[in-house]
Ligand code: PEP
């Protein structure tokens with residue numbers, strides 16, 4: 001925080017004193033709220049200050065005002081989400097508006113007389129993470145409220161939270177009324193963060209941390225309390241990680257390391273200290289900085305950066321816990337036997353606070369695939385759905401919840417028939433899992449004796465042991481950009497080297513194909529700013545970045561050569577568009593190999609260099625390309641979006657073209673024939689390879705190596721082992737000449753007629 005900002009707390013001190021006196025004085029709740037409205041309006045030089053309190057049925061009632069018409073008090077009601085006040089409450093975030101009436105959410109209420117007020121600053125009144133109401137100031141002029149004013153208002157909102165909750169404005173009966181209104185079944189759609197199917201009792205993630213002392217009497221004592229709580233927190237964090245059984249699972253270690261660094265972040269701590277010096281208790285200061293951090297991150301568009309907020313929030317809450325209960329060691333949260341944890345966001349360590357034996361799934365309002373909590377959930381094998389908007393407003397503790405994390409669906413209080421349906425699906429799934437378990441050690445060979453080798457796609461260390469777990473041969477695609485995406489800064493050569501060495505170690509001698517960085521475009525790095533592009537999928541990404549920024553690519557290659565340390569090394573370059581580009585990339589690799597050898601380091605036992613076929617233009621240079629590469633990898637995700645010129649992310653086009661079409665079969669056949677003739681192995685590593693029906697089509701076209709996400713290996717192996725290949729090859733050959741839009745239905749019918757396990 002800048003010194004100008006930190007100065008605010010000095011400025012807020014007289015007001016804090018007045019509020020403290022007010023809290024100690026008698027009087028009814030109404031009188032106290034009226035007095036706060038007046039004090040705040042005067043102090044902030046605002047014509048209006050209003051306090052809204054949330055009532056049953058998700059309604060916000062105008063409870064006190066200085067400046068609006070008195071008759072509006074207790075008569076103006078706004079639904080949660082309605083108007084600017086409703087927006088602040090529903091999203092639990094502040095709003096600073098110089099022109100409030102120009103805001104799309106502005107809801108005009110004639111009884112208030114507020115049409116003459118142009119600008120507005122409003123903040124939520126929060127207690128233990130729940131929204132109790134909204135505090136807002138308004139001005140007639142178009143006023144640009146400062147960040148300092150927003151912070152001051154947030155501090156006052158904390159005092160208000162105390163008054164409102166102690167007064168018990170919302171009675172228990174009223175609370176019950178709200179709850180009974182929330183008994184209908186609901187279905188929410190979110191983003192798959194880790195697959196799986198689970199059901200259980202909803203547990204709302206809240207620490208129940210209630211701050212009762214806001215204004216401090218002794219600043220020095222509060223600063224000392226802060227330091228002690230911080231030390232306690234750090235040592236408890238170490239114990240938590242040591243006891244999790246995850247301390248050695250790769251990125252997890254780094255995630256926690258980054259998290260500890262946050263805890264020692266001077267900016268964060270300084271802001272808490274400044275807030276204490278401004279007159280707050282240590283817990284109120286921590287809470288204030290937490291709320292303020294949330295507001296800052298809300299304004300950031302970049303999802304990766306927003307994600308880091310979850311880490312900071314976790315830390316802030318953890319620190320609060322140590323401040324409020326200094327003598328009790330934080331305990332593991334008890335869970336019902338089968339529990340689904342529901343939260344806005346979770347920090348990486350927060351998941352470990354739960355008893356993981358009973359934890360069945362996690363559902364979040366926010367979160368992204370590279371968020372730290374997703375990585376931990378993956379390491380624990382817990383299904384997780386994120387970006388479920390409206391989640392916290394719909395679900396309450398004790399609700400029965402079904403989580404279909406394969407399809408990003410969450411069913412809250414589903415009807416019995418839906419519960420039964422999912423229970424059956426889970427039973428079928430565990431039976432299938434048992435079948436795949438038995439297949440694990442069996443070869444992937446068709447009935448007529450053709451071998452199809454199956455590999456996994458991986459991105460994190462936690463994925464690597466899956467090779468053996470699912471019975472695959474190795475890693476067909478290791479996406480090296482993923483570990484870059486979960487970090488806070490570029491890993492240096494040493495860090496990369498130790499990561500790659502660990503992959504070798506965990507792969508236990510099985511082959512691993514390392515794809516060099518596929519960053520840029522739609523895979524931005526949080527710590528690397530590049531210009532926005534109109535068409536990122538076709539933009540400055542992958543090998544284009546590598547060749548334009550050779551030090552980045554060379555650093556990565558250096559780390560790979562060192563990690564290989566005399567073992568076999570397979571390197572593949574992404575998004576190669578022509579043979580020249582492959583040569584450039586390979587030349588960089590050879591230069592690095594020279595340096596590596598000159599340094600006297602052991603050279604790889606066997607070096608294989610390959611290209612990814614993702615750009616259709618490259619397919620027209622196959623004869624030349626096949627002379628230069630040791631292997632090829634077809635990335636069907638990118639390849640077919642360019643093949644059909646369809647953006648995969650556009651839902652309108654999702655079903656328009658089919659990868660099982662005559663044109664694609666014709667292409668796949670040509671590719672495998674040419675590669676076979678040249679003696680170059682081809683792996684298919686896009687999503688297509690993991691879908692049994694599509695994998696069947698690939699095998700029918702002559703492709704013999706498939707790489708997929710680990711859970712797909714069992715189903716695909718099952719398909720391969722039930723397949724008589726020779727007649728299918730003929731069938732696919734005929735289909736590739738047809739003029740149909742899609743051949744999916746006929747392929748499916750073919751498989752069903754012959755009991756092929758698709
Ligand atoms: C592909 O494009 O098919 C592929 C495997 O690469 P990614 O999904 O990482 O873009």
Ligand code: MG
Pocket residue numbers: 614635637638
């Ligand atoms: Mg790709």
